[in-house]
Amino acid sequence: MAPEKDGQIGVAAKDVVNQLAVIIRTAQIHNPTNVAVLSSIEKFVSMLNRLIWEAGSVELELVGDYFYLNEDRVRFSVEYLLNFDFLQREFKGRSLGRVHFLCGLKPEDMQHFVAAFLAAPHRPDPFESLSHALEPVKCIEVGGLRRIAEEAEHDIRRTVKRTYFNAVSFSKGVMKKLRAGEKVNIRRAKRIVESMVDLLLQQEDLLLGMTAIKNYDDYTFHHSVNVSILSIALGQRLGLSKRALMELGMVALFHDIGKTEIPPEVLNKPSNFTDEEWRIVRRHPFWGVKAVFKMKGVDATTIRAAIVAYEHHIHHDKTGYPRVRRLSDLDLFSRIVSIADQYDGMTSSRVYARVPMSPDRALSLMMKRTGSQLDPLLMKFFINMVGFYPVGSLVVLDSKELAVVCGTNPAHPLRPKVLIITDPRGNKLQEPRMADLTLKNPQGEYSLSIVKSLDITRYRVNLAEYLL
Template sequence: MDNREDIERFRTGKDLVNQISVVLRTSHIHDPDNVAVTTVIDKFVSTINAFISHERVVSLELRGEYFYINDYRIRYSLEYLLNFDFLLREFKKRELGSIIFKDKINADEVKVLVRALLSSSFAESSFDAIEEKMSQTRNISVGRLKKVVEDSSLDPRKMVKKTYFNAVSYARGVINRIKSGEKVNIKKAKRVVENMVDHILEEEQLLLGMTAIKDYDEYTYHHSVNVSIFSIALGQRVGLNRRTLTELGMVALFHDIGKMDIPNEILNKPSNFSASEWDIIRRHPVWGAKTLLKLKKLDPLTIKSAIVAFEHHMNYDHSGYPRVRTDLKLDFYTKIVSLADQYDAMTSSRVYSRVPLAPDKALSIMMERSNTQLDPLLMKFFVNMVGVFPIGTLVMLSTKELGLVCESNHIFPTRPRVLIIVDEKGSRVKGHVVDLTEKNEQDIYIRSILKTMDPNKYRINLAEYLL
């Protein structure tokens, strides 16, 4: 096959992945018979039939993090990034590994596919439900997602939990070694962070859920890991590759290393800080950069870590600290870490702030700071990532049930998946998960969020449920 054919195959394949994503996204909002949906379906049918005329059979398959069309890997394009990301999540959620098109397909067959994908959300086995519905069509079939590791003993929740607490343990060990004057090599963090990157790519919602479990007594270590997780997840959303995500996660892990030089009587002070105490706290970015630059080996990663440690409180508009004489352009990693740092700090209980903000309230404050303290474009990606009601938010539903948000919905941000912990009679129950996009026979939503609640007021231990 010559170069021209390769380029054409890549372009057509990229368009196919994008178009099927657009069809599905539009169908989430409108009925499949709506003109908005039929228009994008007609466009998709025209594109794929032209492809089928050359290839006879077209197989769209998900392998790991990439889509393949007839064994040809479709590379991500920045302009289509959100659509690629959406379709990848839809496939994984439904255990859908492939869609095979043969002969010439028509719009009605695509509508059957769309309805099968939409209705499968509420089935006990999503893939089985899709496969059953698709038996009605002659020219479209589906295949189950193939997992690299077929071992039932590897429970994803247990693996994610182990990865999270291993990272916390590592952060504790590094900080204590530096405090005692020992030399450390931050490259040893690579394996810890690589595990987090793997889980973000495979089980993003589970690992993000771990960040909702705050530990007041070990705030420093949990905060470092949480900021690393949020940074990796946000980096993945904006299209960074695995190697860059690992580097970002490592610099995020060490962003607050300068706080170990703040005297304990100030760091652990339960009341408000005095002006002189604030002056000391504001020095920690400089101390952090110096600490990192004194480490065993001065390499590009150490320098990037020092830059982020120095800049993470400067703010997007340079209104923060430390003040610099020149109009310094903030590092891209710094902009990401600053977002993650603010969100986790506001939603955590600390010595001088025993009552944390509810996740949705923290997001609201951060949105007000967009374009001043925080990068406005990255803030949009961050909100899309954590959802209007982030994981760990306690919500009152229209059914009078209380629940914890356990998975966000990127198409309907106000309709996440919720773990019910208190039933309509006010009794604590062993949580079952409900999807707020589920409707009754009258096409009316069964449950909606009425308001968010304060879990501290109801003495709800998030770890008890989210673990």
């Protein structure tokens, strides 16, 4: 794994967000001058001053669903999830997008901030009132929430689609070239993977949504792209640097490259494989290594690609194939790719498993394989990433309407983002509508909840229609 480049700021970023949430939460329960509030303020101030000393100033910004500290996205952290979610809602409730801590911060400054923060929602214009109240405090500046315009949203959807299909056409081209005995240039692959990494860092749900649409013809090409996207998304949860994510995306894109050696009549065979055919299919990890080394410009990444091509069907407990007598630990990237590979394989209607599984069934099967076939720690992150109801699941709500899951909600795994597609009688809606399952009615109960997930393969639901 590439070393993390972050210094003090990167390490403490999530603690900054968490500690600010702790202060606000405590101050909401007690009086802002309460001793518990003061001690959490003191902790925050000493943490911040260390960072200000190092970086000159510290700016915490909320963009979309993510916090950024001095322009670096604050890493996902399971233990702080509820506090992150809380702070995000509090910021949004005040249209607050940015807090800039400039000079030697004093506890009194933070006390002032907390008092203004708590008072703001009761004013006609919360942000205006907060910003006005903070004028005497020289060390803290605030900025409004930047709204992502609908137009920008439309553009980003187009970019996501373009990036995805560009990657698919690239992987098609690679297979063709290899079959024709031509050299493959990996420079284009690097550019493609870089754009996928960039998109995942800002618009994870949309790109993950693309991997959930499975009714494409060319399974093999979509599969390599999907595995690459799922691997990058998982790597991001693990806190890998952007450079490492790029390398991971590359090696994942090439994990099945050895399949070019499998005769098409075997690869595309509609019925079950014979023993002899299985023997051929199981050689694709060897052929993968050979194919990788045939590429132009072998470097550290291609060597890692060869390792992953070789190891991606070797299980966590060293069963699987190729059979290995003595093997040190599997490469981290192989373990990530093998999780992404199994998930995409099971949920796709590939040739040698005609009926795809619904995402939640695939996930529960993979959970049974945790520890034997799959790395338990990585699976924890993966389950957290795809959620209890993965993107692409079909669910029935307590209103009897059917909905498609189109985004996860890490803070509330049982309350993902959904798109309602039918009325309570099951009639298809002309205009599907998004529903927020975290909304509560005046009695404090959730307005809408998922009752259960349905097997999407048994309903005639065209996911592409909803997720694109």
